[in-house]
Amino acid sequence: MAELHVELVAADRQVWSGKASLVVARTSSGDIGVMPGHQPLLGVLQSGPVTIRTTGESGDGTVVAAVHGGFISFADNKLSLLAEVAELSDEIDVQRAERALERAKSEADAAAERRADVRLRAVTGVH
Amino acid sequence: MGAKLRVYKRRIRSVTATKKITKAMEMIAASRVVKAQRQVAASTPYASELTRAVTAVATGSNTQHPLTTEVEKPSRAALLLITSDRGLAGGYSSNVIKAAEQLTERLKAEGKEVDAYIVGRKGVSYYSFRERKVVESWTGFTDNPTYADAKAIAAPLIDAVQQDTAEGGVDELHIVTTEFISMMTQTAIDDRLLPLSLDKAAEESAEASKGEILPLFDFEPSAEDVLDALLPRYVESRIYNALLQAAASKHAATRRAMKSATDNAEDLIKSLSRLANAARQAEITQEISEIVGGASALADATAGSD
Numbered sequence: 001m002a003e004l005h006v007e008l009v010a011a012d013r014q015v016w017s018g019k020a021s022l023v024v025a026r027t028s029s030g031d032i033g034v035m036p037g038h039q040p041l042l043g044v045l046q047s048g049p050v051t052i053r054t055t056g057e058s059g060d061g062t063v064v065a066a067v068h069g070g071f072i073s074f075a076d077n078k079l080s081l082l083a084e085v086a087e088l089s090d091e092i093d094v095q096r097a098e099r100a101l102e103r104a105k106s107e108a109d110a111a112a113e114r115r116a117d118v119r120l121r122a123v124t125g126v127h
Numbered sequence: 128m129g130a131k132l133r134v135y136k137r138r139i140r141s142v143t144a145t146k147k148i149t150k151a152m153e154m155i156a157a158s159r160v161v162k163a164q165r166q167v168a169a170s171t172p173y174a175s176e177l178t179r180a181v182t183a184v185a186t187g188s189n190t191q192h193p194l195t196t197e198v199e200k201p202s203r204a205a206l207l208l209i210t211s212d213r214g215l216a217g218g219y220s221s222n223v224i225k226a227a228e229q230l231t232e233r234l235k236a237e238g239k240e241v242d243a244y245i246v247g248r249k250g251v252s253y254y255s256f257r258e259r260k261v262v263e264s265w266t267g268f269t270d271n272p273t274y275a276d277a278k279a280i281a282a283p284l285i286d287a288v289q290q291d292t293a294e295g296g297v298d299e300l301h302i303v304t305t306e307f308i309s310m311m312t313q314t315a316i317d318d319r320l321l322p323l324s325l326d327k328a329a330e331e332s333a334e335a336s337k338g339e340i341l342p343l344f345d346f347e348p349s350a351e352d353v354l355d356a357l358l359p360r361y362v363e364s365r366i367y368n369a370l371l372q373a374a375a376s377k378h379a380a381t382r383r384a385m386k387s388a389t390d391n392a393e394d395l396i397k398s399l400s401r402l403a404n405a406a407r408q409a410e411i412t413q414e415i416s417e418i419v420g421g422a423s424a425l426a427d428a429t430a431g432s433d
Contacts, residue, residue: 007172007176009172009173009176010173011170011173011274011363011364011367012166012169012170012173012273012274012367013169013170014169014172027347027348028347028348028352029347029348032347039345040183040343040344040345041344041345041346041347042180042183042184042344042345042346042347042353043346043347043348043353044347044348044352044353044356044357070360071177071180071353071356071357071360072347073176073179073180073183073344075183075344080176080179080180082173082176082177082180082360084274084278084360084363
């Protein structure tokens, strides 16, 4: 089966890299799914969960990451997800995110609320 | 104990204490350099992917953007100077400040006003001592900069570039920082960040990808919007990289300065202990000659009385 190489990089580190069969990410004009052989693409990402269906040497499975802004670029079967902040779902501390969400709600801080919400959605898998 | 010997002993003790401190500082700086270098390496994938994306937009579309177009007669330039908060780093801060001075001179000779933006307490105190105007300054994170710090610095700079020059905006953005070349070599460099010369970015990326031709991209939502979002991130990532390199350079400079301080202390201790030994010898010789003199005087006296 065809596969594409994915690099998920945050500003200060490389978060994940490996082979995948499908990547779904949220751009400013809607969710976009990229499969191997997609047309070269460069898009602006919105805060939201990114789903990577891994395959090949990375093993069959799903990797979900919370991405806060950034870009998606695909060329030559190589997909890069660039984000200022990116966290894998198993790195996210659910309780902390929940606390942050509540605090953001009570302080009416829309940006913080959105960040916490994206984190929680990445963990629970509800898109 | 003689007075001279006591003075030497005291000085040896104080130099030894100083040596211990400088040695510890050298060791701390050495471990921090490694950590800072690792951070520079960790930020490289993001920076190179971003450069690749910027090049893709630049070659794949002929969009015009305020951050990439050169003004015909630039009249004001912003200068971002990155220094450190703390001293004890040899010529680190003065070198980078000197480079900033030269750039300021050059820009003024070209007929541009220079707006100073400064990172680090050393640079701030240099400017405030000379009562020069600083538009904005940031301190407190130069040893261990984070991406959020880079964002905080980039925001007012990008605003200034996007503003009209007549309303207090700037046409160009220059950055003066210290490049970390190796543990032994760090050089102060200046670089024009904006307007971005896309040819240069294209060259950099061509070198990285060894001349492969970039494919035609599909832009989502549009080339303009992508460029709008991309360029500020590109500037932030460049500033972040500059901050990290400056931090690594600062630690390397501290390490070198502290190493030579430790070496000097060792030399000083060596020559002081030589002097102390000589003083002790002289004291002993004198005591012996006093005893011998006293004994012979006594012998002479008893011989005389017989």
